[in-house]
Amino acid sequence: MLVYGTVELDEFSGWKAAFEKKYPGIEVQYRRKYVPGTPPPMAKEIIEEAKAGKETADAVIVAVPPLMQFRGLDLLARTELKETKAYPKDVLQPEGYWFPLVSIGMIQVYNPKVVARKELPKTAMDLTDPKWKGAIISHDLSLGTLGAYWLASLRPIFGEKKWKKFAEGLAKNQPKMSPLYDPVVDSVTSGESKIGLTVLLHDYVKAKEAKRSIERLKLKDVPMLLTFNAIAKTRAGGHPAAAELLMEFLLSKEGQKKIGSTYLRIPSRTGIDVPYSLDKLVRKEKLVPFPNEEMMQTAADSVSYLAKLFAKK
Numbered sequence: 001m002l003v004y005g006t007v008e009l010d011e012f013s014g015w016k017a018a019f020e021k022k023y024p025g026i027e028v029q030y031r032r033k034y035v036p037g038t039p040p041p042m043a044k045e046i047i048e049e050a051k052a053g054k055e056t057a058d059a060v061i062v063a064v065p066p067l068m069q070f071r072g073l074d075l076l077a078r079t080e081l082k083e084t085k086a087y088p089k090d091v092l093q094p095e096g097y098w099f100p101l102v103s104i105g106m107i108q109v110y111n112p113k114v115v116a117r118k119e120l121p122k123t124a125m126d127l128t129d130p131k132w133k134g135a136i137i138s139h140d141l142s143l144g145t146l147g148a149y150w151l152a153s154l155r156p157i158f159g160e161k162k163w164k165k166f167a168e169g170l171a172k173n174q175p176k177m178s179p180l181y182d183p184v185v186d187s188v189t190s191g192e193s194k195i196g197l198t199v200l201l202h203d204y205v206k207a208k209e210a211k212r213s214i215e216r217l218k219l220k221d222v223p224m225l226l227t228f229n230a231i232a233k234t235r236a237g238g239h240p241a242a243a244e245l246l247m248e249f250l251l252s253k254e255g256q257k258k259i260g261s262t263y264l265r266i267p268s269r270t271g272i273d274v275p276y277s278l279d280k281l282v283r284k285e286k287l288v289p290f291p292n293e294e295m296m297q298t299a300a301d302s303v304s305y306l307a308k309l310f311a312k313k
Helices: 009-022 041-051 064-072 082-086 124-128 146-153 160-172 182-190 201-209 240-251 253-260 293-309
Strands: 002-005 029-032 059-063 099-110 136-139 176-178 195-200 215-217 224-234 287-289
Touching: 002 041, 009 029, 009 240, 009 253, 041 059, 041 064, 059 064, 059 240, 064 146, 064 224, 082 240, 099 146, 099 182, 099 201, 099 240, 099 253, 124 160, 136 146, 136 182, 146 195, 146 224, 146 293, 160 293, 176 182, 182 195, 182 201, 195 201, 224 240, 240 253
Parallel strands: 002 029, 002 059, 136 176, 136 195, 224 287
Antiparallel strands: 059 224, 099 195, 099 215, 099 224
16 A cells, blocks of 8 residues: 655654554555645646556545645545544544544744743734734745645634735735745744744644743634644545555554654544643643634635735745
8 A cells, every 4th residue: 555645754654563563464655745835746746647557645644735635636535434433523524535643733933032022912913013024934825735724714713804904914014934834933943033823733842842942922813723634545546445444543542542652743533642632732722623614615715815915026
């Protein structure tokens, strides 16, 4: 079985070993690939391999926003899995095109050495103040990937008028943007940027453990949005039964414990006793899964709008 994903090789190797021990007749080959872009290069590769009659991915493991593009390209197969019964409906893709493996919380941060507490913005609209011009960094909001979906997902939370005012005000402040996540943290901790809008919760925990200069910025009107690295079965793969076994395993308590025992990986299944879990990291904080069904009603329009608004001039 062939799996394409964005998970690090050393991380997936532990998941692979546990699965192959449980199913010794199945060998998993894993190829790590990046996905930023529209359409994602990984998706284009699967399309080209399938057209050429070559072996291609049976399953993919990537973040939900790129998977939405995969679905739009008709690359994913609908699947029914028994283990989904243990998951709340709001974290599941309603039609069974993908399934959550790793929780990814999206938070805002600041550098306490360059921003005094009394200066901190209290709401999203405070970030549109001209004093923050050039002082903010974000995952690229023009690429149609996770950063764009984070901002797009605030649309139904804010309401139309406030959301557009916020997006346009933020664009006027010319935030720095990166197609990758690590540079967002690096820019804030170095003091190059004062505020980071789109930092992954596990990257923040890693930076704190390394005693870097970073703190959470909690805005009153911005909940922690929660998305996932998810697994999906492809339509073009030649081993659908094996792919489903892998999916069931990684969603099970056994598989989720293996994922949660990987450094800084937060399992999507609750009630798992692992070093890093949402229960331990955010306790009773309100979490809003994204993109959810309500957000999806405007997501395509939002992402297109943001691509034009934040395009490099």
